[in-house]
Structure formats: structure tokens, C-alpha cells
Amino acid sequence: MCRREIIFTLFDDRAPSLPMRTCCVNAAGIFGLLQRGAADRKGRNLIRGPYIVTITADQLGRIALDAGKLIMDIYTSDFGVEHKGDASPVTEADQRAEELILKGLAKAEPDLAVVAEESFSEGKVPEHGHRFALVDPLDGTKEFVNKNGEFTVNVAIIEHGRPVMGVVYAPAKNRLFIAESHNSAWQAMAEPGGELPTDRKTLKIRPAPEAGLTAVASKSHRSPETDEWLSKFNVAETVGAGSSLKFCLIAAGEADLYPRMGRTMEWDTAAGHAVVEAAGGRVLTEEGAPLLYGKTGRGYDNPHFIVYGDVSPA
Numbered sequence: 001m002c003r004r005e006i007i008f009t010l011f012d013d014r015a016p017s018l019p020m021r022t023c024c025v026n027a028a029g030i031f032g033l034l035q036r037g038a039a040d041r042k043g044r045n046l047i048r049g050p051y052i053v054t055i056t057a058d059q060l061g062r063i064a065l066d067a068g069k070l071i072m073d074i075y076t077s078d079f080g081v082e083h084k085g086d087a088s089p090v091t092e093a094d095q096r097a098e099e100l101i102l103k104g105l106a107k108a109e110p111d112l113a114v115v116a117e118e119s120f121s122e123g124k125v126p127e128h129g130h131r132f133a134l135v136d137p138l139d140g141t142k143e144f145v146n147k148n149g150e151f152t153v154n155v156a157i158i159e160h161g162r163p164v165m166g167v168v169y170a171p172a173k174n175r176l177f178i179a180e181s182h183n184s185a186w187q188a189m190a191e192p193g194g195e196l197p198t199d200r201k202t203l204k205i206r207p208a209p210e211a212g213l214t215a216v217a218s219k220s221h222r223s224p225e226t227d228e229w230l231s232k233f234n235v236a237e238t239v240g241a242g243s244s245l246k247f248c249l250i251a252a253g254e255a256d257l258y259p260r261m262g263r264t265m266e267w268d269t270a271a272g273h274a275v276v277e278a279a280g281g282r283v284l285t286e287e288g289a290p291l292l293y294g295k296t297g298r299g300y301d302n303p304h305f306i307v308y309g310d311v312s313p314a
Helices: 027-031 057-075 092-108 117-121 141-146 224-230 245-251 266-278
Strands: 005-010 021-026 045-048 051-053 081-083 089-091 114-116 131-139 152-159 162-170 175-181 184-189 213-218 235-241 257-260 282-285 305-308
Touching: 057 092, 057 131, 057 152, 057 162, 057 175, 089 092, 089 141, 092 114, 092 117, 092 131, 092 152, 114 117, 114 266, 117 131, 131 141, 131 266, 152 266, 162 245, 162 266, 175 245, 175 266, 184 245, 184 266, 213 224, 213 245, 224 257, 235 245, 245 257, 245 266, 245 305, 266 282, 266 305
Parallel strands: 114 131, 213 235, 213 257
Antiparallel strands: 005 021, 045 051, 081 089, 131 152, 152 162, 162 175, 175 184, 257 305, 282 305
């Protein structure tokens, strides 16, 4: 058989006495396959030989651990705080961690488009197809500045509007959460900059406790609207948490419900969304629709949403 080609024989049933003809054609031409070295610009994946090179969950974890080390080095120093146009704080850790993450993603999947928080604030928004990445290098900058430890590194891979892989890493707590796919996620303890852990615990939402639910709410963005919404449920306890840890507490079976009745951006939520859905949870808008990503018409901001563990939507 010809390399990357198909050999087939043509029979002429109108003249069976004629010699058979053997043809060799390019398989890529028939089936629309990409040639070696071509780039699938729509999917933003690099083709090397017959394989599509895409990032793995372990590579995401490695990038997050390295970013966590950089962040913690700055966390323990006398760092300064600036403010962006929307008055939100930004530090050297946000900027340098994003640079590290972008380099790591480019090495792992060279043609992956990345929408990242700090780059976005500078007007750097790449065009992308159905597959792209969302990055928040330091989710919970207020928590970082206040030094309460509840900040995270967030990286997610989006396909067709859904988060299909993601990492949330809380370097001050050594907690690593990874969604390998839409239905497989794990957590582990991991030192910033340390080895990727092999002792991994599967993430699974817990059954709703009969004694009452545990709700989780933002430490920086709690609102009366949130409290009013929670009153619809049998909530026995409300705990505060910062950054994407709120998603991960539900994924780990430590909480059951998280309403967010305030503005968030896609990079704030995508990685945590990937983790909690892979653990069996759901992330829905107030109208009950799935929270989707790549909302360019909204400038990548999210509507209000609720994260449900083993809880029926109100």
C-alpha cells in the first residue's frame, strides 16, 4: 500500500473482458485529512505527523505548581499593589504568574489560543475557535493582598462552550484539584513547585445531608441577594471561602451549594466549573441553563449562576 494513500482496483462491469485498472490516490484528498505539519486553525491544535498535540491534565498540573511557587515567593515578600481600570487590585504575582502559565501552555500545545485575565485587561484578546484556554493566574487577589491564603491558580480548557479540563491550585494551602475530563477529577496535597503528586483522591460530590445543606459563599463578594436566595433551601451552615475554592469544596464533598449573584468573568469560574462538573456537580444560570464559555458578545463576563452538588435546582 502506498504511504498515506489508498490502492484500489476498478472493475468495469460493462466490459468484463477489459483489463482491471489499479489506482493509487491520496487519502487526505478523499477524506479531508490534514497533511503532515499542517495546523488545524479552527480547533487551534498543532498537527505533528498523524497526531494532534494537545495538553494533558498532568501538564496543566505541572504548570499550576510552578506558578504557585512563583506566587508564594512573592506572597512572603514585601510586594506592592496597583489597581486596574475597574479598580480591582493587581500585583507582581498576577503578572509574572500569567507570563509563566502562558509560556507553559504554549510549550504543551503551541497552537492553543489563550484568553488570560491580565492580557485581556491590556486589550490582548486572541481570536479562537471552539477550543481555547481560560487563565486566571491569581484568582482572589484580594485574598492574596489580605494574606488569608484563599487564592488560587486557575487554568481551564474549553471546547464548544464547555470546560473539559481544568486545574485549580491553592498554593498557600497545598491543595491541588484537577479535572482530567468531563467525568473524572481528583485532588491531592502538593507543595508549590514540587513534584506532581501520585497519591490522588477521586473527587465526588456527597449526598445531600438530611440534617441540612452546607452553603459556601464568597468572602469578598457576599450580598443580601445571596442570602435571600439561600433562604429557599434547608441550609444548616454557611461557610466562607475565597476564589475558586468554593467550586472545589463542593467537588470534594465538603459543601453542597454555592450561589453567585454578582459579576464574574469566565477566567474566574472555568477551572472550578470543570472540577465540580467532573465530580458530579452542576453549574447553572438562574434560569436553569448550563453556564457556557466563549461569550464574546458579553465581553467574557458571566450571568449570575449557582453551583449545585446533590441538590435539585430551586
